[in-house]
Amino acid sequence: MTLPKTIDLAAMKTGGFIKQKEKDFFALRLRTPVGKIDADHLEVISKVSRKYGDGNLHLTVRQGIEIQGIPFEQLQNARDDLEAAGVRIGACGPRFRVVTACPGAEICPNGLVDSAGLGLAADERFYGQPEGLELPHKFKVTFAGCLACCPKPQENDVGFHGLVEPELFADDCNGCGVCEVTCKEGAIVMGDDDLPIKDDAKCIDCGDCIKSCPTDAWKVKRVGLAAYAGGRWGRHPELGQKIGEFISPDDAMEVIADVLRFYKEEGKRGERLGVTIGRVGLDELKRRVGK
Amino acid sequence: MTEIKADDSLDLRGVLCPINFVKTKLKLEEMDAGSHLEVLLDDGDPIANVPQSVKEEGHQIMKVGKADGGHYRMLIKKA
Missing domain, CATH: 3.30.70.20 (Alpha-Beta Plaits)
Structure with a gap:
């Protein structure tokens, strides 16, 4: 297979392109933090799918969209059309992934905190930024508005849920x-x-x-977030362990930054955060978070 | 305090969430502002959910009390 001259290899490496089983076909993963999608963007995604893909879209388990069936030589065109309309491309690989969240206090009657807003803030701060790149493995973050924990904070590398003390x-x-x-x-x-x-x-x-x-x-006496670290799914599932309670929204961003720093310093290549915590110790992680 | 007399009542025993709330809401819509509706609710989810939803609609809950058979009697003042 020869590479078309127009392909931006550096951009490809940042991820978002997923090789399909069928030779020379790729799925293009989009960046849709907290699963919130502009209706106009959805029309653009639909057009790109019909123009370059096979007309199928996959809804991922992390509230994302993947445009399937794009031939290799059309990847850059598909990407250009999407980006021109403001639709951003997602990531694969050992980096901070697109943040998920429930609709939270703005929409859901059960919501205690603005989980969607917090998810967008975390995505803005860490996604594709130096703090969230070149990690030992993938790094997933989610925000839940209440203790129902719909987006499963304990299954993420770092997860939060809202709390309120009566x-x-x-x-x-x-x-x-x-x-x-x-x-x-x-x-x-x-x-x-x-x-x-x-x-x-x-x-x-x-x-x-x-x-x-x-x-x-x-x-309400006080509202805040509980934080969990080290959760993961996959072949050896493990629930995250609690590392803090009644954390303020601003401090939640610092918790993520501190955990990312710990992971970069202590994590071995290919190792999820939970394994690193198992090796280095939860107390050591806690000691280095919120300092 | 003098006992408030209900202008209308609804027996919602055996009615599941959220139908019990929907019935309450529809009944309140027929009633005049400031009038009182008494509803009879089951223990468990209904008594946990319906007062909350009624409150969110802006109505005032004047009284909630235990009734015979593990049920609850709630007096609502329409907003």
Whole structure:
């Protein structure tokens, strides 16, 4: 196979081109952080698929789109058409990957934090930037708006979910007991004085009591993010371990930066973060995060 | 405090989420602002979800109390 002169090999190396089984055909991976896609972009993607590909699009498990069936000699043209319209190209390989997230507090009634906004901020800061390049292996990050953890933060190299600590304002409580029924953790029981008593050891800071309280007696004491590191899927799945709680949105970006630095310094080539943590120790990672 | 008398009522026992909320919402739409609706809800998901949704719609929950048979009685004031 001869390389067309127009192909930008340097650009190819940054990833996004996935070789298909069929000879000389590639799928083109797009950069669609947090799975949020502009409807106009979707039309451009559709046109490019019909013009250069085989008319099929694949929705990836990380909220991405891959345009399938593009012949090698058309890759650059496809890329040029997409980029001219503002559609960005994704990445493969040992680097910071496109960030995923749920719609979060802006859209979802359960959302405690703006996970989508945070995901976009993380993507902007790390994707294709020196901090997120030349890593030992792939590096996946996600943001979940609440403890339902729909985008699976514990399965990512670094994952976050929203948290909210409730606080009772007894004067506003009418003793209805809805919070006791609502709490799935059994952390709230109604006392003899008809006021709820919270067991902090059982409370997981989901905020269900705040949302369900008819009189707004349960109020928000603080909101933040829990962070997990070292999660992965693949042939040896492992859940991420908690490395922090009630982290502010700004500090979440620094947590990612610190973990990336740790991974670059300690990780062996081809090793996912969880393996590095297993070798070097979770305490050592924690010691180097948030300093 | 004098007991508030409900202007209308809905028995939502055995009605699953989110149909129980939808029925509550539709009933409230027929009613005048400031009037009161009493609903009877099941334990579990219904009592955990319906008050929250009613609150989000901007209505005021005047009272929630346990009723016989593990059910809940909720008094709503239409916004």
